[in-house]
Every structure is written in structure tokens, then in C-alpha cells.
Amino acid sequence: MAESFKYSGKKGNGGELHQVPSGENEVMTTAQGCPISDNQNSLKAGKRGPSLLEDHIFREKMFHFDHERIPERVVHARGYGAHGYFETYDNFSDVTCADLFQRKGEQTPVFVRFSTVAGNKGSPDLARDVRGFAVKFYTNEGNWDLVGNNIPVFFIQDAIKFPDLIHSAKQAPDRGFPQAQTAHDNFWDFTSLSPESVHMLMWIMSDRAIPRSFRFMEGFGVHTFKLINSNGEEKYVKFHWKPTAGLQSVVWNEALKINGADPDFHRRDLWSSIQAGAFPEWELGVQIFDQEFADNFEFDVFDATKIIPEEQVPVKKIGKMVLNRMVDNFFAETEQVAFCTQNIVPGIDFTPDPLLQGRNFSYLDTQLKRLGGPNFTQIPVNAPRCPMRNFQQDGHMAMHTPKGRANYEPNSWEQSEDNPRACPEHGYKSSSEPVEGDKLRYRSETFADHYSQAIQFYKSQTEVEQTHMRDAFVFELSKVEKLAIRERVVSHLRNVDETLAEGVAKGLGLEEMPDKAEAAMAPRDDLAVSDKLSILKNAPNTFKGRKLGIFCCSGVEDELLEGLLQALKDEGAMYEIVAPTVNGIKTAGGKHIKGNQVIDGGPSVLYDAVAVLLTEEGAKEQAKVPEAKDFVMDAFAHNKFIGFIDGTKPLLDELNMTSKIDKGFVDLDKTTPSDFITQLRDIRFWKRG
Numbered sequence: 001m002a003e004s005f006k007y008s009g010k011k012g013n014g015g016e017l018h019q020v021p022s023g024e025n026e027v028m029t030t031a032q033g034c035p036i037s038d039n040q041n042s043l044k045a046g047k048r049g050p051s052l053l054e055d056h057i058f059r060e061k062m063f064h065f066d067h068e069r070i071p072e073r074v075v076h077a078r079g080y081g082a083h084g085y086f087e088t089y090d091n092f093s094d095v096t097c098a099d100l101f102q103r104k105g106e107q108t109p110v111f112v113r114f115s116t117v118a119g120n121k122g123s124p125d126l127a128r129d130v131r132g133f134a135v136k137f138y139t140n141e142g143n144w145d146l147v148g149n150n151i152p153v154f155f156i157q158d159a160i161k162f163p164d165l166i167h168s169a170k171q172a173p174d175r176g177f178p179q180a181q182t183a184h185d186n187f188w189d190f191t192s193l194s195p196e197s198v199h200m201l202m203w204i205m206s207d208r209a210i211p212r213s214f215r216f217m218e219g220f221g222v223h224t225f226k227l228i229n230s231n232g233e234e235k236y237v238k239f240h241w242k243p244t245a246g247l248q249s250v251v252w253n254e255a256l257k258i259n260g261a262d263p264d265f266h267r268r269d270l271w272s273s274i275q276a277g278a279f280p281e282w283e284l285g286v287q288i289f290d291q292e293f294a295d296n297f298e299f300d301v302f303d304a305t306k307i308i309p310e311e312q313v314p315v316k317k318i319g320k321m322v323l324n325r326m327v328d329n330f331f332a333e334t335e336q337v338a339f340c341t342q343n344i345v346p347g348i349d350f351t352p353d354p355l356l357q358g359r360n361f362s363y364l365d366t367q368l369k370r371l372g373g374p375n376f377t378q379i380p381v382n383a384p385r386c387p388m389r390n391f392q393q394d395g396h397m398a399m400h401t402p403k404g405r406a407n408y409e410p411n412s413w414e415q416s417e418d419n420p421r422a423c424p425e426h427g428y429k430s431s432s433e434p435v436e437g438d439k440l441r442y443r444s445e446t447f448a449d450h451y452s453q454a455i456q457f458y459k460s461q462t463e464v465e466q467t468h469m470r471d472a473f474v475f476e477l478s479k480v481e482k483l484a485i486r487e488r489v490v491s492h493l494r495n496v497d498e499t500l501a502e503g504v505a506k507g508l509g510l511e512e513m514p515d516k517a518e519a520a521m522a523p524r525d526d527l528a529v530s531d532k533l534s535i536l537k538n539a540p541n542t543f544k545g546r547k548l549g550i551f552c553c554s555g556v557e558d559e560l561l562e563g564l565l566q567a568l569k570d571e572g573a574m575y576e577i578v579a580p581t582v583n584g585i586k587t588a589g590g591k592h593i594k595g596n597q598v599i600d601g602g603p604s605v606l607y608d609a610v611a612v613l614l615t616e617e618g619a620k621e622q623a624k625v626p627e628a629k630d631f632v633m634d635a636f637a638h639n640k641f642i643g644f645i646d647g648t649k650p651l652l653d654e655l656n657m658t659s660k661i662d663k664g665f666v667d668l669d670k671t672t673p674s675d676f677i678t679q680l681r682d683i684r685f686w687k688r689g
């Protein structure tokens with residue numbers, strides 16, 4: 001216990017230990033600045049008497065506490081944010097006059113918030129779900145919010161369907177569960193009645209929906225936007241974020257276990273990598289195309305359920321984003337950050353995508369409810385870092401103090417910073433978009449193909465990934481109580497891939513194969529395989545940024561451990577020591593090594609690979625510990641590489657594993673640590689099956 005803690009010595013004190021301020025600046029005060037003499041005892045009438053209403057210190061403290069919560073986001077409630085910068089690779093004035101892309105090497109501050117969609121604020125990180133990937137760029141010409149996801153398509157084509165989609169995905173209203181899961185009737189009922197969802201369903205049943213970490217996932221702007229240069233020339237654009245560390249996901253059984261072992265797995269990962277100086281990075285890529293391409297493309301570029309394959313329009317990298325600073329305060333920044341798709345800057349514009357148009361209304365509206373008034377733009381994390389001048393005034397929580405007499409325009413008072421004017425030359429100009437037609441509620445025929453890109457996505461996966469998708473469908477649909485819904489999903493899958501449909505039907509024990517769902521437009525299966533859609537085909541071939549779990553006990557050889565730690569350092573990888581107690585272990589040479597986890601708190605699901613370095617005696621002891629056995633069994637079942645030594649064998653014997661030793665087991669008595677790390681670059685030993 002810190003020595004500076006003392007009993008107050010005050011008579012009648014409850015026995016608390018308290019610290020005395022060492023200087024004036026450390027004195028606790030009320031919100032009004034009044035110094036506080038006692039933060040442990042409320043004001044009472046008599047020693048055992050009732051509390052007094054005049055206790056302004058108690059009342060202010062409790063009043064503030066009572067109002068600590070603001071409404072959580074209706075979607076994307078669970079999120080985690082960080083600061084960083086975006087650096088433009090070049091001057092891109094030929095395609096856009098957006099100020100942040102004009103000067104090679106220029107850095108623009110950013111704030112990023114990653115999130116899940118369906119779960120409430122306290123839900124676990126490893127839910128099978130889409131991840132939000134929202135970036136606020138604080139540019140010299142205003143804030144640009146690129147509010148994207150880690151999946152490039154969406155469930156629906158028109159924003160009017162969004163409330164129903166989200167209601168169906170979140171907990172059922174009568175029972176209040178399940179949360180953070182799509183594995184329930186309502187979700188599959190809605191999506192199977194909305195065939196436009198089928199492409200997205202393929203993505204969320206893929207490993208994209210269970211990322212290993214935010215650092216290893218892609219981001220997408222999803223919609224088609226426009227870029228405009230200073231001559232008013234327009235191009236269409238789709239935005240991509242590519243993680244420089246490569247793509248990586250966990251396997252489903254791991255996800256289930258991580259949610260128990262560390263529900264904060266993703267936020268802890270971002271926190272610790274930034275704290276360790278291993279700053280996560282993404283490159284911003286653009287697919288730029290013109291009207292002619294849009295007219296000839298197989299699908300409508302305003303349909304957010306479609307991608308443009310990278311093989312058709314390559315992704316050009318135009319800059320890099322680095323996240324290098326955690327927030328000082330989670331609530332002030334991550335919770336209060338207000339992303340709005342309509343936050344746009346000169347040089348970038350919207351398109352008529354009906355989903356994007358609807359979002360532009362929704363985000364502003366939702367911030368008003370969440371943050372309690374129109375002045376949320378004045379909260380530091382939301383405020384632009386460039387000058388902000390207009391005649392908007394008053395309202396709840398106004399922080400600015402406008403000066404001068406002019407609060408309307410036109411006016412004839414002298415122009416100044418406090419009396420600004422619109423600027424026809426440099427002000428934001430919307431691109432010209434020829435619009436005509438009748439007022440009507442209509443879904444364009446060009447949005448009618450719901451299956452072709454689902455087929456393309458499925459075909460583009462490796463066999464391992466296809467198996468994961470089949471298993472995910474079986475898992476989710478096995479939680480669906482109503483047979484007709486399970487059958488309806490399979491009837492859609494028959495339009496995607498018969499083998500997949502059969503595999504899912506078999507996994508569900510369906511006695512009869514349902515008929516194929518009727519398609520609004522006949523699916524085409526001639527779309528080329530797109531390797532970029534697979535995670536495994538784009539494997540990173542590095543262990544950098546990944547984590548090795550080193551399960552060891554006292555007596556481990558110094559040379560081995562030191563060699564391993566050095567090889568990890570050389571690779572830029574991380575590690576944790578999993579020990580029998582948190583106090584750690586003593587090496588054979590007598591060196592004390594701190595434990596990062598104890599064996600029952602540090603299961604192997606928390607690591608990308610493991611090394612089990614036990615002495616014979618230690619292994620015999622651990623062979624009696626269920627969690628130690630799970631550590632190895634799970635690593636094996638999740639196709640992880642397992643480093644071991646001779647001493648580990650009694651534990652492996654206990655698990656009947658010596659006969660199962662395959663190339664995913666690496667004998668560290670015979671392999672150098674650096675060769676071990678080279679093997680780990682494959683991330684998993686998929687051949688184990």
C-alpha cells in the first residue's frame with residue numbers, strides 16, 4: 001500500500017485511508033470551485049442523525065452522478081476510439097480539390113472509432129457482426145467523416161428499411177435477448193424475407209465478421225461518392241482502408257471462448273498496441289471511375305449491396321493513416337464523438353445512393369438525441385480544427401461566446417471574423433446532378449440482382465473459408481426455432497451455391513431440400529473469381545504485431561527463453577508469459593520473470609500461437625490442471641502453431657497428443673527461435689483441418 005495513505009485521525013471517521021493534498025493544485029473542489037473538506041461523510045444533524053438538505057457538496061455530487069449516462073447509440077453502441085493522423089502520399093488535385101489531398105506529405109489529424117453494430121454498450125467484442133470503421137478527418141476546410149464498415153456492402157438498398165433491419169438484429173422486444181448476436185429467429189426472418197441481404201449474409205457468415213483485431217481488418221466507405229477537382233470535373237469513387245499489418249480473423253470456436261476470457265479483447269488490443277508504440281496503420285485506397293464505366297458496369301454503382309471488384313477497378317493508394325494516441329477520457333471523446341455522413345468538404349460529394357441519402361438525415365438527427373442539443377459540434381472531439389464562423393447561436397450547452405452586434409445576414413455592419421460572409425469561389429459547391437422524374441416510391445430495376453455477387457464472393461474464398469461459412473450458417477440457423485425460416489434461408493443459398501446449400505441443409509438435419517427461392521432477376525454465375533475477397537489468399541506472411549503466448553514454469557532454460565524473446569522482438573511481435581501464478585517464474589539461471597497471465601486467466605485463445613516451455617516436473621504438475629490441458633487442446637483445435645520442448649511431453653502425453661504431432665508442432669529443442677518465428681508467419685496450420 002502506498003505510504004502516503006493515512007487514517008484521517010478524525011473522530012467518527014469511518015476508518016477510511018485518505019491522502020492529504022500536497023499542494024494547492026491538488027485540492028478537490030465542487031463543480032463551482034468550492035474546496036471540499038471531506039469527501040467521505042455527508043452533512044448530518046447529529047452524529048447518527050438524518051442527512052441535511054443543505055449539504056450542497058453531497059447534492060451536487062449525487063446530482064451529477066445521476067446524470068452520467070447519455071443514450072447509447074442505437075446501433076454501433078459498443079465502440080473504441082483513438083487519435084492519429086492521415087498523411088497524403090501526393091498532390092491529387094487532378095481528381096479532387098479536397099484540401100487534405102493537395103500537398104504531398106501533409107498530415108491531417110484524425111479520430112477513429114471502431115465498433116460492433118448489434119450489441120449494446122457492454123457487449124463482448126467478438127460477436128459475429130459487422131465492424132464500424134468511422135474516421136473523422138479534421139481538415140483545413142472542415143471535418144470530413146468517412147463513416148464506413150469493415151465489409152464493403154450492406155444488407156439493404158433503401159434507408160427506409162434500416163429501422164426494421166436493426167430491430168430484427170437486436171434483442172427481441174419481448175424477452176430482451178439475445179444481444180450482440182444475429183443467431184436468432186427475428187434476424188433470419190427479416191433478412192430471408194429481404195433477398196437483397198443475401199450478398200451481405202455471405203460476408204457476415206465469413207470470417208470477416210470475427211476479426212482478430214481492429215488492426216487487422218479492412219475498412220470501406222461502402223457507397224459510391226464523388227470526387228471533384230477545381231475545374232468542376234467529377235469522378236466517382238469508392239473508398240477502402242487497407243491494414244498494412246494484413247488481414248486476419250479468429251475462428252468461431254475461438255471467438256466464443258474469447259468472449260468469456262476477455263470480452264474487451266479488441267479494445268485491449270488497440271490500447272496495448274498503441275501504448276507499446278506499435279501504431280496501427282491503414283492505407284487509404286480509392287477506386288476511381290467515370291460515368292462511362294458506371295454505365296457499362298454489371299450493376300448499379302448506387303446500389304450499396306454491390307462491390308466493384310478490385311480486378312475491374314484497381315485500388316490506388318493515396319495516403320496512410322496512423323493511430324498513435326489513445327484518448328485521455330473514454331466518455332469525453334469516444335462516447336461523445338458524433339460522426340455524421342453529411343460532414344463533407346469541398347472536393348468530395350454524395351451520390352443518389354438511397355442508403356447514403358437516408359444516412360445523411362439519420363446521423364445528424366441521432367446526435368441531437370444522444371448529445372442533447374444542437375451544440376454538440378462544440379464538444380472538443382467534434383469541433384473542427386479550422387476556423388468556424390456563422391450566425392448559429394444559443395441552444396443547450398452553447399460554449400462559444402459570439403461577439404458583436406451582427407447575428408443575421410445580409411447585414412451592413414463591417415465584415416470581420418465575427419461578421420462573416422459566404423464565399424461563392426471557395427465555399428462548398430454541390431456537384432451538378434441532372435435530376436428529373438415523377439415523385440414515386442420505387443426500387444430501380446437496376447437494383448434487382450440479389451445473388452450474382454453473392455455467388456462471386458463464395459467462389460472467391462478458399463476451401464477453408466468456405467467451410468467456415470457453411471459452419472457459420474449452420475451455427476446461426478440452429479439457434480432459429482422456426483423451421484420455415486431455416487428452410488427459407490437454405491432456399492436462398494440454393495441460388496448461391498448448391499454445395500453450400502446442401503452442406504447447410506445437412507448440418508441442420510433438414511429432411512427435404514426446400515425449393516430454390518424465386519429470384520427477381522436470374523443470377524449469373526459468370527462473374528470472375530476475385531482473389532481480393534478472400535482473407536487467406538491475401539495472407540500477411542509476417543508475425544509482426546501478432547502475439548505469442550508463452551506458457552512456462554520455473555526452471556525454464558534462460559537461453560531458450562531469451563532467444564525466443566529476442567526473435568519475437570526482431571519480428572516486431574508481442575508476447576505474454578502465462579505462468580502458474582501471477583508472480584511469475586524463476587528461470588534455471590535464477591532470473592525472475594513476471595507473469596502476464598495465470599493459466600486460468602490466459603487461455604490460448606488470446607494468442608496467435610503458443611509455446612509451451614515446461615520442465616518435466618512442471619509438465620507433470622500441469623497435466624493435472626484442467627486449464628493447462630485446455631491451453632494445449634484449444635491451440636491444437638484452432639490450428640495454431642505450438643512450440644514445445646522435451647520437458648513439455650508429460651502434458652502432451654496426458655492429452656494423448658504425442659501421436660498427433662504434426663508440422664504445426666515445432667520442437668524448440670531442435671529448431672532455432674528465429675526459424676520458429678518464420679513458421680509462425682503462416683499464422684495458422686490450416687492443414688491440420
Ligand code: HDE
Pocket residue numbers: 073074075076079113114115131132133134147148149154158159162220221222223304337338339354355356358359362363364366367
Ligand atoms: Fe450507420 N448509423 N446507418 N451505417 N453507422 C449510426 O449514428 C444509419 C450504415 C455506421 O462510431 C447511427 O451516431 C442508417 C452503413 C457506423 O459513432 C445512426 C443507415 C454504414 C456508425 C445510423 C445506416 C454505417 C453508425 C447511430 C441505413 C457503413 C458508428 C449512432 C441507411 C457504410 C459511428 C450514430 C460511431 C452509426 C444510421 C447504415 C456505418 C442511427 C439510417 C451502410 C460506423 O444514425
